[in-house]
Amino acid sequence: MLTDSHIDRVVQLALDEDAPWGDITSETFIPAETQATAVLNAREPGILAGAEVFAAAFRLTDAATSVDLHMADGDHFTSGATLATVSGPARALLRAERIGLNFCQRLSGVATATRAFVDAVHGTGVHIADTRKTTPGLRAFERHAVQCGGGRNHRFSLSDAVMAKDNHLAVLTARGMSITEAINTARSRLGHTTSIEVEVDRLDQIEPVIAGGVDIIMLDNFTLDDLRAGVELVARRAVVEASGNVTLATVRAIAETGVDVISSGALTHSVRSLDLGLDMALHGA
Incomplete structure (x- = not known):
């Protein structure tokens, strides 16, 4: 890179x-x-x-x-x-x-x-990943540094993968389209090598998202109890990513909820x- x-x-x-x-x-x-x-x-x-x-x-x-x-x-x-x-x-x-x-x-x-x-979640099997919250013009440099520290990189840019966040879903909802329908429509327009990730902020959004056949589901700003419930609902049907307000003090407890990946903007924007x-x-x- x-x-x-x-x-x-x-x-x-x-x-x-x-x-x-x-x-x-x-x-x-x-x-x-x-x-x-x-x-x-x-x-x-x-x-x-x-x-x-x-x-x-x-x-x-x-x-x-x-x-x-x-x-x-x-x-x-x-x-x-x-x-x-x-x-x-x-x-x-x-x-x-x-x-x-x-x-x-x-x-x-x-x-x-x-x-x-990475050391804080050692033994849990959870991967630590960065976000796009990088210094403009220095993304490749900072992403490289994350790798040097043992972390993994999220999508490099908007061109790399589909990631529907809360604002995308708000636009679709305003148009009267369901989350499941939107995901199915997006999938029909993509090549077979492009993954789809969808961000949710409520437990009731998980099943409609899974029904659309997403590859990754991001549980954003969930409590620890809701993270555990979310992991149970997903039931290995997609990769589960936790994000939002992740700190060194909280990352171990988040990892122990059973998620697969924890992404944190703090790795690049607050160091x-x-x-x-x-x-x-x-x-x-």
């Missing part, structure tokens, strides 16, 4: 935004011939994500820079660990520093938060970037 070409395109946009006409501070203070080495250090423990994105920031700034990655995406690191070493023209290192850090700190934060959710630092020294200093 996260290709080299996509990394380069997004990172270049970030570099252009940060220094549209060059880095006047470094160009004023640092002689052009100055060489330096910088070390990426972890100031707190976490899960690494965005290592190649970090490297791209320096590579795209100056091809003469060299990035040695000491850990790979998905690796756990402790506070004080050395994650990467960068060498090359000091001006290039200073210009790329903030962009490389911004990406790596943000993505490692997503991966670390995801791992906490804290990890504290990583880039410490620089001149060659020969």
